[in-house]
Amino acid sequence: MDTDKIEKRIVLKASLERVWRAVSEPAQFGAWFGAAIDGPFVAGQEVVGRIAPTKADPEVAKLQEPYAGAPWRIRVERIEPMRLFSFRWHPFAIDPAYDYSQEPMTLVTFTLAEVEGGVLLTITETGFDRLPLARRAKALESNTGGWEHQTKLIEKYLAGTAR
Amino acid sequence: MSATEGELLAAAPAFAALGDAVRLGIVARLCRDGPLPTIALKQGAGSVTRQGVTKHLRVLEEAGLVTSDRVGRDRQWRLREQRLADMRAYLESMSAEWDRRVERLRRLVEE
Numbered sequence: 041m042d043t044d045k046i047e048k049r050i051v052l053k054a055s056l057e058r059v060w061r062a063v064s065e066p067a068q069f070g071a072w073f074g075a076a077i078d079g080p081f082v083a084g085q086e087v088v089g090r091i092a093p094t095k096a097d098p099e100v101a102k103l104q105e106p107y108a109g110a111p112w113r114i115r116v117e118r119i120e121p122m123r124l125f126s127f128r129w130h131p132f133a134i135d136p137a138y139d140y141s142q143e144p145m146t147l148v149t150f151t152l153a154e155v156e157g158g159v160l161l162t163i164t165e166t167g168f169d170r171l172p173l174a175r176r177a178k179a180l181e182s183n184t185g186g187w188e189h190q191t192k193l194i195e196k197y198l199a200g201t202a203r
Numbered sequence: 204m205s206a207t208e209g210e211l212l213a214a215a216p217a218f219a220a221l222g223d224a225v226r227l228g229i230v231a232r233l234c235r236d237g238p239l240p241t242i243a244l245k246q247g248a249g250s251v252t253r254q255g256v257t258k259h260l261r262v263l264e265e266a267g268l269v270t271s272d273r274v275g276r277d278r279q280w281r282l283r284e285q286r287l288a289d290m291r292a293y294l295e296s297m298s299a300e301w302d303r304r305v306e307r308l309r310r311l312v313e314e
Contacts, residue, residue, distance in 0.1 A: 053313050059312050062308060062311055
């Protein structure tokens with residue numbers, strides 16, 4: 041059982057080449073991720089940019105607006121063309137007054153596989169267990185949703201100890 | 204339904220400050236019987252010394268999970284439930300953020 045991992049799987053109705061470009065080319069990556077990225081992705085190297093509200097979705101753009109221009113950085117781990125792209129970063133590192141550099145980073149991995157009708161994209165982010173709790177709580181403001189498995193474990197735990 | 208020990212341990216990593224069975228146990232006790240003085244928490248913590256319990260309580264306090272009030276020469280400890288709720292919301296938020304990113308990516312490549 042894994043409690044420090046987020047995993048998303050989606051079949052995209054597009055060619056392998058199209059999906060690969062969208063995750064591995066900085067301009068395309070930035071367009072959906074919500075960042076203006078200053079350099080190429082090179083395995084083992086850090087690349088910097090700025091948080092840039094996405095143009096694709098006005099509602100999301102509004103949410104991101106307060107963070108626009110905040111520094112954005114990742115360290116590219118592995119690039120295996122058409123198959124895998126991974127990087128490490130500090131998720132929600134949006135407080136300009138806070139030094140994140142001493143904190144552990146999470147690892148984000150994109151894996152592509154051709155399937156009938158498109159490309160199965162699997163995204164995992166691991167390493168949340170090691171993030172300082174205080175910062176996890178601080179990072180809340182802009183978000184809602186459901187990491188169901190994790191939530192259920194905690195609910196179960198609290199239900200079991202409440203009596 | 205009562206959480207088994209296995210389930211408690213499985214939940215432990217979710218509480219980064221609780222990556223430890225003793226601290227998880229303290230939170231469980233405060234959840235069930237709190238608020239409690241340090242001495243009562245020590246009595247429920249098996250072979251851990253009072254000093255050890257105090258150290259664990261400090262870690263929990265720094266993480267914002269518990270807080271204390273001075274009562275005579277001891278301290279009375281209680282859970283900060285808002286913090287637990289915040290933590291759960293954080294875990295949810297990380298996932299939701301990815302859902303939004305994936306949806307934008309889907310639109311980009313399927314256009």
